[in-house]
Amino acid sequence: MDKTKKSTKRLRTAKDLNRLVIDYYLECHEAKRRGTPVGWMPPMNGAIELFYAMDLQPVFPENWSPVCAAFGLTPGNFDVTDGLGYSRDLCGYLRNITGYVHGFMNDESIPLGGLPEPDILLSPGGGCVPVMKIFHILERRFPKAKVFSADLPQVAVEDIRKHHLDYAVWEMNRLIDFLTEVTGHRMDHDRLAEVVKLSDQACALWDEIMSYRRFIPTPLSAAEIGIMFVMVTRQGTQIAVDFLTAVRDEVKERAEAGIGVIDDERIRLFWDNIPLWYNMGLFNYFEKMGGVAVAETYSAAWSLRLDTEHPLEALAMKSLMSYPLVSCVSIRKRKEMVLKACREYSIDGAVLHRNKSCVPITLGQMDIKRALEEELGVPSVIIDADHMDDQNFSVAQFETRVDAFMEMLYEKKGLKL
Amino acid sequence: MPSQPAAPFYEVLKENERVTPALSGERYVGYFCTYTPIEIIHAAGFTPFRVAGGLDSVSLADTLTPNFICPYMRVATEKALRGEYGFLSGLVQGYTCDVACGLINIWKDNIGGDPCHLVPLPYNDNEASRDFLRSALKELIEKLDRAGGCFSEERLEHSLSLYDEIRRVILDLYDRRYEGSLPFSAGDFLTVIQAGYVTPPERYLGLLKTLRDEADHEREDGQPPSIPVLVSGSLVEEPRILEIIEESGGRICADDLCTGFRQWSPATGSGARPLDRVIDRHMRRFPCPSRSRARDRAPLIIDLVRRSAARGVIFLFQKFCTPHLADYPILNEELKKERIPATVFEMEETGIMEGQLRTRMETFFETLGERDG
Ligand code: SF4
Ligand code: SF4
Numbered sequence: 137m138d139k140t141k142k143s144t145k146r147l148r149t150a151k152d153l154n155r156l157v158i159d160y161y162l163e164c165h166e167a168k169r170r171g172t173p174v175g176w177m178p179p180m181n182g183a184i185e186l187f188y189a190m191d192l193q194p195v196f197p198e199n200w201s202p203v204c205a206a207f208g209l210t211p212g213n214f215d216v217t218d219g220l221g222y223s224r225d226l227c228g229y230l231r232n233i234t235g236y237v238h239g240f241m242n243d244e245s246i247p248l249g250g251l252p253e254p255d256i257l258l259s260p261g262g263g264c265v266p267v268m269k270i271f272h273i274l275e276r277r278f279p280k281a282k283v284f285s286a287d288l289p290q291v292a293v294e295d296i297r298k299h300h301l302d303y304a305v306w307e308m309n310r311l312i313d314f315l316t317e318v319t320g321h322r323m324d325h326d327r328l329a330e331v332v333k334l335s336d337q338a339c340a341l342w343d344e345i346m347s348y349r350r351f352i353p354t355p356l357s358a359a360e361i362g363i364m365f366v367m368v369t370r371q372g373t374q375i376a377v378d379f380l381t382a383v384r385d386e387v388k389e390r391a392e393a394g395i396g397v398i399d400d401e402r403i404r405l406f407w408d409n410i411p412l413w414y415n416m417g418l419f420n421y422f423e424k425m426g427g428v429a430v431a432e433t434y435s436a437a438w439s440l441r442l443d444t445e446h447p448l449e450a451l452a453m454k455s456l457m458s459y460p461l462v463s464c465v466s467i468r469k470r471k472e473m474v475l476k477a478c479r480e481y482s483i484d485g486a487v488l489h490r491n492k493s494c495v496p497i498t499l500g501q502m503d504i505k506r507a508l509e510e511e512l513g514v515p516s517v518i519i520d521a522d523h524m525d526d527q528n529f530s531v532a533q534f535e536t537r538v539d540a541f542m543e544m545l546y547e548k549k550g551l552k553l
Numbered sequence: 554m555p556s557q558p559a560a561p562f563y564e565v566l567k568e569n570e571r572v573t574p575a576l577s578g579e580r581y582v583g584y585f586c587t588y589t590p591i592e593i594i595h596a597a598g599f600t601p602f603r604v605a606g607g608l609d610s611v612s613l614a615d616t617l618t619p620n621f622i623c624p625y626m627r628v629a630t631e632k633a634l635r636g637e638y639g640f641l642s643g644l645v646q647g648y649t650c651d652v653a654c655g656l657i658n659i660w661k662d663n664i665g666g667d668p669c670h671l672v673p674l675p676y677n678d679n680e681a682s683r684d685f686l687r688s689a690l691k692e693l694i695e696k697l698d699r700a701g702g703c704f705s706e707e708r709l710e711h712s713l714s715l716y717d718e719i720r721r722v723i724l725d726l727y728d729r730r731y732e733g734s735l736p737f738s739a740g741d742f743l744t745v746i747q748a749g750y751v752t753p754p755e756r757y758l759g760l761l762k763t764l765r766d767e768a769d770h771e772r773e774d775g776q777p778p779s780i781p782v783l784v785s786g787s788l789v790e791e792p793r794i795l796e797i798i799e800e801s802g803g804r805i806c807a808d809d810l811c812t813g814f815r816q817w818s819p820a821t822g823s824g825a826r827p828l829d830r831v832i833d834r835h836m837r838r839f840p841c842p843s844r845s846r847a848r849d850r851a852p853l854i855i856d857l858v859r860r861s862a863a864r865g866v867i868f869l870f871q872k873f874c875t876p877h878l879a880d881y882p883i884l885n886e887e888l889k890k891e892r893i894p895a896t897v898f899e900m901e902e903t904g905i906m907e908g909q910l911r912t913r914m915e916t917f918f919e920t921l922g923e924r925d926g
Contacts, residue, residue, distance in 0.1 A: 221882035225621065225873050261676025264651050265843055269879035272846045276883065287682060289673040289689075290648045292658070299688035300673070306681045464655030467662070492621050495875070499655030502617050503662055 141417030142206065143359035146397055147390075149383045150360045156379060157203075160369050161248035167193035168252035173319040175256035176274060176281075178267045180437060180458035181288070182451025183258055185335050185372040186311060189328040190321045192256070197270065199368050200251055201232045201524060205413035207247045210524055213239060227266035228493040228524020234270070237277045254281045256318060258311075262288030263459050264496045282318040284311060292466040293457050304452035325447070331372040332447040338371055341380035343439045348387045349430050349481055353396020355387045358407050358429035359419035367438040402426030403545050406478055406514075408433045408504065409489035409497050410523035418534065425542045425553070431481045433497075436473050437462045467500035471507050478514050485545045486516035487538070492528045515548070517541040558767040559741035561760055562748035569751045579753060580701070581641050583666075585629070585656070586788070587816035588647035588674060588841070590831055592716050593693060595754060596709035597702030603750030604629050604638060607790055611902060617659050622652045623871035624902035625788055630656065633664045643668045643700055645693065650843040650876050668696035676844060678836040686832050709827040715754040720820035722761045727814065729768060730806055731861040733781065736771035739805035740792030746812060747790070780921050781806035783858050785884070786869035787877050787900075788812045794900065797910050798867060802918035807861035809854050810869070815839045843876035847883035854884065855891055865921050867914070868897040894921060 145151065168174050174193045177183050187194040204210050210228075213235030218224065220238060222231060240246055257278065259271035275283050287307055289300040312323045345363075349356050363383055370376035390396075405422060407429045412418055419429050437458050442450035460466040461473065478486065486508055491498050501518075508514040517537055522528035546553055555563045582599040584591065591601035606628035611620075613634040614627050632638060643666040646657050654671055661669035672689050675682035694704045723746070729735045735742070745764065749757045782803045788811035789795065795805055808814050815838070822834030840850050858866065866888055870877045881897065888895050896917040898910055 221885060223878040223881075226875060226878055230879065265875045266879065269875070272848070272879075273883075275846070276848065285677055287675050287677045289675075289685070290654065291671070291673045297688075297692065299685060299692070303675075303681065303685040303688075310681075464651065464658055467655070467658040490619055492619075495619070495622055495873075496651040496655060498619050499622070499652070500658065501619075503659065 141415050143362075143416035143418075144420050145360050145362075147356065147360050147383065147386055149379070149386050150363060152379070152382070153362055153365060156370075156375070157365060158248065159375075160365075164193055164195055164252050165249050173255040173321070174252050175258055175315075176251075176254040176271075177258035178260050178263055178271070179368050180263075181260075181455040182308065182453075183286075183311060183455075184369075185328070185331045185447075185451055186308070186315065186323070188372045189331040190312075190315055190319070190323055192315065192319060192321060193252075194369070195251055195254065196368055197233045197251065197274070198229055198267070199365070200236070201229045202413040203248065204232055204236065205524060206416075208414075209236070209240070209246070210414060210526075214525065216240075224525075225492075226269075227264075227495075228522055230266045230270050230273070232524055234273050237274065254278050256315070257281045257283045258286055259283050260286045260288065262286065262290050264463065282314075284314045286311065288455055290465060291456070291460070293460050293469045294466065296453075296456055300456060301449065301452055304456050305448055308448050308452050308455075328447050329444070332442055332450055333444050334374060334377055335372040336442040336444050336450075338367065338376040338380055339439055339441050341377065341384050342367060342435075343441075345380065345384050345387050346431075346435060346439065348384075348391040351391040351394075352404070352482060353394070353398070353401035354404065354428055354430045354481075355390035355395060355397065357397040357419060358411065358432050359397070359416065361411065361432065361435065362416075364435065364438065397428050398423050398426065400426050401428050402551055403484045403542060403549070404428060404430045404482055406431050406433075406474065406481070406483045406486040407489065408474065408486060408501060409491045410434065410494055412489070412521055412526075412529060413523055414526050415529070421535070421538065422542070425539075425546075427542055427545075429487070430483060431477045433470065433474060433477075434462045436477070463496040464499035465496070467503055470500060471504050474504050475507060475511060478508065478512055483514055484549060485541060486514055487541075488516050488518050489523075490518050490520050492520070492522040493524055515541075515544065555744065556737040556741050558764050558771065559737045559745055561763070562741075562745045565748040565752055565760070566744065582668075582697075583638060583641040583644045585626070585646050585653050586649050586811060588649045588835075588838075588844070589645055590647065590672065590690060590693065590835070592709065592712045592827075592831055593690060593704070594645060594697065595712040595716070597694065597697035597704040598708075599642065599697065599702060600753050602641060604633075604641075604644075605747075605750070605790060606632070608905065617663060618656075620902075621873050623787065623874045624900065625790065625871050626652050626656050627902055630659070633660065638664070641666055643670070643697075645670050645672065645697075647672045647674045649674075649841065650874075652875075667700040668693075670696050674835070674844070683832050683836065686835065687828065690828065690831065706827060709831075712754070713821075713827050713830060715758060717821040719749065719754060719758050719761060720817045722758070722765050723817050724820055725765060726768065727807075727817070733804070733806060736768055738799055739784075739795035740799070742805075743789065743792045743795055743812065779804040780865070780918050781861065781863045782865045782867055782921075783807040783809065783854070783861060783863040784813075784867045784869055785809040785854060786811075787871040787874045789869055789900070791900075791905055793907075794869065794905050794910065797905070797907060798914050801911055801914035802922070803867075803914065806863050807857045809839070809850075809857060811841065814857070815841055841876070842880040847880035847887075850880065851884055851887035855887065855893065858891075858893055864894075865917065866893060866895040867917070868895060870897065870899050872899045872901045894924065 216235035216239035606625035614630040822830035
């Protein structure tokens with residue numbers, strides 16, 4: 137098997153995703169041409185809804201990394217970053233985007249036209265250190281961009297108290313004032329309420345889509361998880377709702393008709409940590425032995441329902457919860473979530489990606505591994521890899537480990553190979 | 554060999570290894586890094602105890618952590634799993650880096666303690682963020698009290714006066730270090746500082762004052778024939794590392810380390826009530842990379858270089874330490890603009906790699922020597 141490989145997708149609607157991705161990047165460039173302010177921001181927070189509500193264009197440098205990985209641009213970006221003196225031990229997203237903005241950013245040949253330069257940088261305080269540092273690097277690279285230094289309490293989901301929420305809401309209001317001041321766009325609160333409603337609808341659809349994965353055989357596997365793109369870039373828009381409705385319909389139809397991702401589904405797997413963006417084909421590797429990656433940790437981050445009666449509080453809450461839920465900020469909650477998913481999706485085994493690039497998601501994994509074994513009797517295997525750097529990944533080792541793991545699961549289930 | 558004035562501090566550390574702190578009658582609360590409000594822990598009736606890592610191999614910690622986090626946290630976890638921190642009542646840590654955050658949660662479920670608490674810290678300084686910090690500190694006080702603490706404003710006033718005084722004395726010693734008149738080595742200085750991590754502040758302050766008096770008597774005259782340098786980076790736990798730098802031709806005249814200057818400056822905060830002063834000092838701390846921008850740190854480090862007449866900067870990082878590694882290229886660029894030479898060394902879990910460090914340092918000092926004639 138190759139080190140870099142795209143996944144095989146079975147959903148009709150997953151193919152429509154390509155169009156959506158192209159449209160999104162076209163829209164970003166179009167916005168820039170029209171003079172609509174372009175703001176770069178980290179994902180998984182409530183700022184995206186504010187941007188759409190204020191007619192500003194959000195851009196997500198973190199999402200650009202999987203795109204670079206898919207197009208094979210990452211090694212070139214890494215070379216640039218290495219040359220600047222950054223350690224190879226840093227998160228691959230940081231190394232990729234740093235190389236991109238200092239290297240091929242304005243190269244004609246960049247797919248999708250690349251990213252339009254930012255007018256605004258939403259520089260986070262909170263979230264993980266690498267994301268914070270990515271934005272410090274961007275601030276230096278784009279000195280003309282207006283910088284909003286955001287601040288967000290870093291607290292486990294189960295420990296959120298009123299003072300955390302109050303401060304997060306205060307920050308939301310400060311962000312709105314900042315955006316109004318630097319762009320002249322005003323916040324229309326009715327429009328915001330609409331956007332939050334759409335965002336919540338997308339989450340509801342997401343939940344519904346995920347719920348069909350309970351079916352045996354499952355109609356949707358991790359190989360199609362690219363649909364997450366709309367949750368990252370389009371939350372709060374009709375586009376996301378329409379797309380997810382179509383996905384829901386297709387998934388529902390397949391589930392009810394008993395059409396699985398593969399014909400003979402024998403082993404149901406759970407995937408923990410970020411995928412290997414340069415090799416999404418790995419998800420198909422399990423299939424030759426009847427294995428399907430039915431569920432994964434980070435998809436849970438998108439199923440946070442919003443209190444549409446209180447839009448600002450809802451967005452503040454979303455900002456407080458999204459990242460902790462999938463990282464080491466809320467190990468207990470995350471563990472709970474993984475166990476719940478494994479129960480609900482009838483998981484036979486878990487694949488834990490020990491991700492050299494992402495310390496915050498990797499920390500806590502061993503606790504989860506133990507809980508899976510002790511509380512559910514679900515065995516797991518550790519795969520040493522990296523979500524961006526294929527130098528930290530060995531296909532041969534992956535195959536050996538997965539083969540042995542699958543054999544063990546077969547035996548455990550009393551199946552014959 | 555420790556120098557005479559620093560000897561009692563070596564003693565304190567040794568004593569701490571021999572007699573388990575549990576027998577001292579103190580109730581200890583551990584912490585990893587100095588963004589933890591230790592004055593509040595002390596005011597609640599506990600003795601703050603900075604958890605150490607050190608030079609050790611790791612096996613037990615492999616069951617809980619990946620091998621690509623800083624050696625400090627790996628070894629500290631190893632020791633905790635071996636039961637060496639069993640005397641700690643709890644663990645409190647301000648949110649600094651992702652590893653510190655993850656490890657608090659991992660310790661909570663695998664090692665235990667009450668409270669086991671992560672204090673979220675604001676990144677910005679304004680009225681609302683100060684209010685938020687106040688609420689976060691009050692939450693900590695609540696947790697400490699629930700674990701048997703006895704916090705009161707008067708007690709905090711007292712704890713603050715102790716810690717402020719400790720910081721003032723140490724900053725005095727730093728002033729002497731800038732002049733080159735400190736009668737002990739950087740390794741000794743680190744030991745002096747580390748003794749404070751395990752000693753109740755009343756006793757530590759006494760030792761420090763004696764040290765300062767002795768330092769006054771033993772003032773060294775003139776600059777020693779070595780090259781003054783500033784060391785910047787993560788926490789350095791091994792005095793040996795600093796000794797090697799000094800043996801290779803350097804003299805550490807200033808630092809920007811987690812186990813150094815960053816935890817002392819400023820000595821005190823302003824405000825009417827003691828909690829206001831804790832908050833104010835926190836907000837005005839000499840910044841650390843996990844909480845600030847390289848852009849803002851660079852001028853402060855350059856100031857320290859000028860003030861101490863350092864001729865170069867040595868970056869010492871814990872391997873895999875993201876905040877420091879991510880700031881390094883920008884800092885280095887800023888130093889270059891000021892024509893300040895720099896070199897970098899990463900400290901690994903398996904030891905300090907003495908040979909490699911020595912070679913790197915000797916080369917660096919040679920270049921500095923040639924450059925400055
Ligand atoms: S969460 Fe992980 S992958 Fe994402 S930026 Fe932070 S360290 Fe990198
Ligand atoms: S700042 Fe660096 S050395 Fe300190 S705990 Fe975090 S990773 Fe380790």
